[in-house]
Amino acid sequence: MQLADNGDASQGGGVETVEVLASLADADLADDEGRALNQWQASLDRAFSQREQALRQQEQNAVLAEQASALAEAQAAAEAARQSALEAERRAREAELARQRVQDRQRAEQREKAIAAVPEEVKSLPRPGANAERIGASVDWNSCNKPSYPRAAVRLRQEGMVRMLFDIDADGQVIGGRVVESSGFERLDSAALEAIMKCRFEPETLGGIPQAASAEVRFGWRLNG
Template sequence: MSAPSTESGSNTRSLRQSLGHSAEYAIALALLLVGVVVGAVVWFSNQAERVGVVTEIAMASDDAETEAATRAKAEEDAALAELRRELRDSLSNVEARGRMQAELAAQEQAAAEERARQLAELERRQREAEALRLQLESEQERIERLERERKVASRQSTGPAPSPAAPETDTPPVAPAAPQGGSAVKVALSPPRQPVVTKPEVLWDSCSRPTYPRNSIRAEEEGVTVISLDIDASGRVTSGSIRESSGHRRLDDETLSALSQCRFKPAATDGVPTATTGVFRFAWNLR
């Protein structure tokens, strides 16, 4: 009877020890799970508290560079317009010169014909004058012969014979040359005026502002991104590039992508919309 009792007691003790170890394992596992849950809650709460803020920074150097680009573009457009005007004027001058040369050729031809006509008329008058001179000389000789005959016939004649009138010849008057001359035209030049230049402005109602990428918040990425945008006279972005990197590609790409979708109030020179290159600066900060 004593041997079975001893064996039963040892089994009971073993069972109690096993149950004690199992309870310890369960408690340790429960404590581990509680620790994991608390750590996850704390981590997520910390992540939820970090807020990314994107701020546009206006710097005088960027404004000056944008104004300089706008002024240069306006001067380039003005130079192109002036070149087109000069080409049109040159073409008009060539056409006018051609018409003038044609008119001069016609006038020279008409003048040559008139000179030929006048020369022919002068030659005709010279021939007529020569014929008249010969006729007068013949008439004078006839009168002198008659006078000698009359003197011989009437020796008692007392009055001197009238002398024949000298023939008159008409010489064409020489027309005086018309004076030619010109007066110099003086043009008063006013000093050049500096044009009034306004920089382009983002129309935020046409697009969304840059948003902080979630991966950048988790990686605690911060910095300042500077971009250059080519904006045409209608306010549309034609091209863009990263001018100065924030040191993080995600932040740079988000800045350039967001601003490239925007419409702008275009730059203007003396109130006239002008294409230009704008410089924009955005700061990425975590709070």
């Protein structure tokens, strides 16, 4: 940019004129600088935006990784609990089978002892004929004490029907018993079995002659209200 003096001081007090001269190159340079500044600012903005996005993505990845780890731990714990429950169930089945085997062996021994203990006069009785009437063994309920409803079963509102089978000798004594159809609750099964084991039975008769046999008993547990 230049200043130019076009006035002529020698010509009788004329007005002095000053002109400002600017080069087009100066204006172009200013425009270039502005564009460069704008581009630089835009580049900075993009860089900051990309960095913020990268940081947010890292945070999201960290959260997802933490959630995945927690889920994996929960699944592992659930699987361990399932395996533990299966193992406990297997052991319970084995224990029940072992208990049944012991009971079967004891019942067999008791039957052998009962047969051996039958008096000679009973053994010598005439054998019933082919058409002799058979009357099955039955519980003498007058000899039984009413069992108490298990408190835990009352609290848990447990009900059900137990079907049991008892081995009865010729005198009506219970030799052994077992549950053949559960009520669905072990405490009800055990209470019913224990109560009936203490009862006397009317022995089975064939042609009027008492003999050892098995008797089935159903016992129901019901809550009022």
